[in-house]
Amino acid sequence: MNALQIDIFGLSIMNNSPMHFLFATVLIVLFIWATFYAKEEEKEKALKMMKICFVFVFISGCVIWTLVDFSIALLIKSVGGVALFWFLFEIFKNPRSKLFWLLAVITAIVGLTLAFTMI
Numbered sequence: 001m002n003a004l005q006i007d008i009f010g011l012s013i014m015n016n017s018p019m020h021f022l023f024a025t026v027l028i029v030l031f032i033w034a035t036f037y038a039k040e041e042e043k044e045k046a047l048k049m050m051k052i053c054f055v056f057v058f059i060s061g062c063v064i065w066t067l068v069d070f071s072i073a074l075l076i077k078s079v080g081g082v083a084l085f086w087f088l089f090e091i092f093k094n095p096r097s098k099l100f101w102l103l104a105v106i107t108a109i110v111g112l113t114l115a116f117t118m119i
Contacts, residue, residue: 017067020060021115024081027053031088035095047092054085064119073118080107 030053034046061081068074087104091097 017060017064020057020064023053023057023060027057027085027088031092035092047089050088050092057081057085068119071118073114077111077114077119080111083107084111 027050030046030050034043034050038046058081061078065074065078084104084107087100087107090100091104094100
């Protein structure tokens with residue numbers, strides 16, 4: 001294990017790219033706060049913070065493309081990550097949307113599974 005690798009039960013997080021995982025975690029925390037805890041006057045600022053954080057997630061994801069060989073798993077995770085942000089954005093606008101919740105959960109599970117096992 002090198003200095004940037006984080007292993008959990010023998011599975012590496014994002015092929016030695018924990019910064020991408022960290023940015024994504026911050027985005028999810030921001031989403032939860034913005035959707036469920038932010039006051040109405042904080043919602044616009046929360047949305048702006050989510051968008052800024054997504055830029056960092058996206059850029060760090062692009063860096064991963066330079067670190068690993070192309071694979072269908074990488075492509076699926078990358079497209080799924082962009083879709084996940086859209087699902088979270090839609091949930092932020094309408095937290096009662098069961099469809100977007102389902103899509104977000106499935107996308108996150110598939111993405112994390114690919115990140116931990118194949119990428």
